[in-house]
Amino acid sequence: MALLELDSVHKRFGGLKAVNDVSFAVEEKSIKAVIGPNGAGKTTLFNLIAGSLPSTSGSIVFNGQELNRRKPYQIAGLGIARTFQNIKMFNGMTALENVMVGRHVQSRAGFISSMFRLPRTWQEEKDIYTKAMGLLDFLEIGEYANMEATSLSFGQQRAVELARALALEPTLLLLDEPAAGLNIYETAEVGRLITKIRDLGITVLLVEHDMSLVMDISDEIVVLSFGEKIAEGLPVDIQNNSEVIKVYLGE
Amino acid sequence: MKKYLAFIPFFLFVVTVHLLTSWTDTLYYLTQMTMSAYYCLLIIGLCVVMGYAGQISLGHAGFFAIGGYISAALTTSNLIEYRDLPLVRLLDSMGMLMTGQDIYGDTLIVITPWMACLAAVILAILLAYLIGIPALKLKGHYLAMATLGFGIIIYRIVLATPYFGEADGIAEVPAFVLFGDISVSGDFSSRVSNYYIAWILLTLGMVLLINLIDSRVGRALRAIHGAEDAADSMGVDTTAYKLNVFVLSAVFAALAGVFMTHYNGSIGPSEAGVMKSVRYVAIVAVGGMAHLWGALIMGITLNFLSLRGVFGTYDDAVFGVILIFIMLFAPNGLLRINFRHVATQLLFFRRAGKKEA
Ligand SMILES: Nc1ncnc2c1ncn2[C@@H]1O[C@H](COP(=O)(O)OP(=O)(O)OP(=O)(O)O)[C@@H](O)[C@H]1O
Ligand SMILES: [Mg+2]
Numbered sequence: 001m002a003l004l005e006l007d008s009v010h011k012r013f014g015g016l017k018a019v020n021d022v023s024f025a026v027e028e029k030s031i032k033a034v035i036g037p038n039g040a041g042k043t044t045l046f047n048l049i050a051g052s053l054p055s056t057s058g059s060i061v062f063n064g065q066e067l068n069r070r071k072p073y074q075i076a077g078l079g080i081a082r083t084f085q086n087i088k089m090f091n092g093m094t095a096l097e098n099v100m101v102g103r104h105v106q107s108r109a110g111f112i113s114s115m116f117r118l119p120r121t122w123q124e125e126k127d128i129y130t131k132a133m134g135l136l137d138f139l140e141i142g143e144y145a146n147m148e149a150t151s152l153s154f155g156q157q158r159a160v161e162l163a164r165a166l167a168l169e170p171t172l173l174l175l176d177e178p179a180a181g182l183n184i185y186e187t188a189e190v191g192r193l194i195t196k197i198r199d200l201g202i203t204v205l206l207v208e209h210d211m212s213l214v215m216d217i218s219d220e221i222v223v224l225s226f227g228e229k230i231a232e233g234l235p236v237d238i239q240n241n242s243e244v245i246k247v248y249l250g251e
Numbered sequence: 252m253k254k255y256l257a258f259i260p261f262f263l264f265v266v267t268v269h270l271l272t273s274w275t276d277t278l279y280y281l282t283q284m285t286m287s288a289y290y291c292l293l294i295i296g297l298c299v300v301m302g303y304a305g306q307i308s309l310g311h312a313g314f315f316a317i318g319g320y321i322s323a324a325l326t327t328s329n330l331i332e333y334r335d336l337p338l339v340r341l342l343d344s345m346g347m348l349m350t351g352q353d354i355y356g357d358t359l360i361v362i363t364p365w366m367a368c369l370a371a372v373i374l375a376i377l378l379a380y381l382i383g384i385p386a387l388k389l390k391g392h393y394l395a396m397a398t399l400g401f402g403i404i405i406y407r408i409v410l411a412t413p414y415f416g417e418a419d420g421i422a423e424v425p426a427f428v429l430f431g432d433i434s435v436s437g438d439f440s441s442r443v444s445n446y447y448i449a450w451i452l453l454t455l456g457m458v459l460l461i462n463l464i465d466s467r468v469g470r471a472l473r474a475i476h477g478a479e480d481a482a483d484s485m486g487v488d489t490t491a492y493k494l495n496v497f498v499l500s501a502v503f504a505a506l507a508g509v510f511m512t513h514y515n516g517s518i519g520p521s522e523a524g525v526m527k528s529v530r531y532v533a534i535v536a537v538g539g540m541a542h543l544w545g546a547l548i549m550g551i552t553l554n555f556l557s558l559r560g561v562f563g564t565y566d567d568a569v570f571g572v573i574l575i576f577i578m579l580f581a582p583n584g585l586l587r588i589n590f591r592h593v594a595t596q597l598l599f600f601r602r603a604g605k606k607e608a
Pocket of ligand 2: 001043
């Protein structure tokens with residue numbers, strides 16, 4: 001069954017058609033990649049799904065619910081987590097605290113119970129801490145837990161961002177270029193990690209420029225060019241698709 | 252537990268000040284220390300809004316005045332003529348009225364300080380929502396502008412309304428009996444106990460806010476400050492959080508006004524002035540924005556000096572200068588000043604000056 005369905009989605013910035021009539025579906029518990037040259041509209045598409053930008057027209061249905069007109073925090077509440085192409089750490093917070101924010105939708109404490117440290121808040125805080133710490137360990141950056149997140153290396157910040165997204169316990173994870181700026185060993189590591197995340201039952205939609213990674217881990221691929229979908233299919237089909245080859249060689 | 256450690260030197264300081272003034276026969280200093288503590292109650296609330304939620308309020312003197320004026324007006328307006336009205340009877344039967352005597356020995360029937368305090372806090376909450384809901388829906392510094400307008404309106408209202416005493420304000424505000432013999436009042440005999448009451452209330456405020464900062468809510472607020480769109484994507488309803496923390500700070504400000512007014516026995520329009528709001532903002536900035544203890548230390552120091560009259564006729568100007576200085580040279584506050592930053596800034600000014608010459 002499709003977890004996410006895009007139907008004829010459009011996004012215009014003034015005269016620019018950043019996303020033009022894009023439709024595809026993402027199957028549950030699969031890894032789907034969105035590829036395409038720079039400026040193809042991949043990040044814009046993610047922003048439409050996550051609610052950071054309103055779409056001009058079309059429909060995006062997640063788990064049977066229309067996402068259009070919902071705010072990002074509401075969409076996060078439905079179980080969609082994301083990472084950003086240009087990493088967005090919370091300034092002034094430690095790596096651990098960054099991940100703890102990821103537990104937001106999975107916890108309840110409000111102003112009053114937080115100020116008065118009610119017993120259930122105590123328990124919840126312990127729970128948030130344990131889960132966040134567990135995720136940092138899972139991503140092998142537990143030793144940096146108490147360092148300010150923005151002081152970490154690029155690769156470590158990517159890992160913190162991923163841990164933060166996973167902390168939300170998402171059904172769907174949107175990863176915008178998770179291997180950008182990483183060397184080949186780190187990239188291979190990220191590939192293994194994404195597969196592991198899928199095996200946990202999380203559906204992954206990713207944008208990535210590293211073709212060997214994409215071909216390696218994706219179950220299906222969508223190709224965008226100038227905002228339009230030009231191909232969709234299994235990795236082998238995409239590799240041999242003449243139009244895709246033309247777009248990439250023409251670059 | 253580590254986050255509460257700072258309370259140890261804090262308590263030592265409070266007790267030391269008392270003992271020192273007691274030995275040197277200078278207990279009158281405690282009066283200004285008490286008032287400084289009440290101002291700090293407002294300042295730490297504002298610190299959370301500015302430092303942790305990244306919003307600026309230029310109307311906190313307005314909320315302080317709402318606290319002060321509502322409790323002063325309600326606890327001094329004699330209801331004796333209206334005692335047969337059903338509403339007054341209802342209040343009386345619910346224990347919300349008390350009797351007393353004015354300076355001429357006439358009988359007064361007034362609303363109790365507890366009820367007046369409750370009314371003041373509720374009004375502050377309503378007004379904070381009223382300002383905050385439209386202003387915080389928009390991104391940017393709309394809250395600063397909206398609160399500035401609000402502050403001016405409150406100042407004009409108290410200055411022009413006979414019920415609030417116009418330019419004279421309201422005097423003869425009765426003591427606020429908290430429980431038993433413990434009451435907030437300006438009696439000379441209770442100067443020491445009032446000093447401790449004020450500092451205990453401030454401690455309570457600090458504990459609540461320190462807990463808040465280090466909690467799910469606090470992390471959400473800091474996340475908004477750190478990267479608003481990412482916080483949004485993590486499920487944080489950024490507008491609601493900014494709004495609620497603003498309302499919370501308005502409650503702190505109103506309570507500060509309530510206690511200060513019962514302590515002084517009076518309140519005047521200068522407490523509602525816009526320069527007071529600017530002063531609070533300057534103190535939070537000089538304390539390091541996202542730094543509750545910094546705000547507290549600066550709040551005590553600067554308010555104490557100001558109340559002692561150290562700044563003379565330049566009182567308001569001093570706080571304006573502080574604000575400019577902090578923004579230019581020490582954006583992280585005076586306690587975390589970066590001397591290299593100051594040096595480069597000064598150098599830059601010299602160069603810029605030379606170029607012009
Ligand atoms: N907020 C915006 N306002 C105006 N134009 C935008 C905005 N965001 C993106 N664009 C434009 O939309 C087009 C698609 O941009 P987008 O960032 O989605 O591309 P992309 O496929 O993610 O590219 P890259 O591989 O470089 O990340 C580009 O031409 C870009 O300049
Ligand atoms: Mg992009």
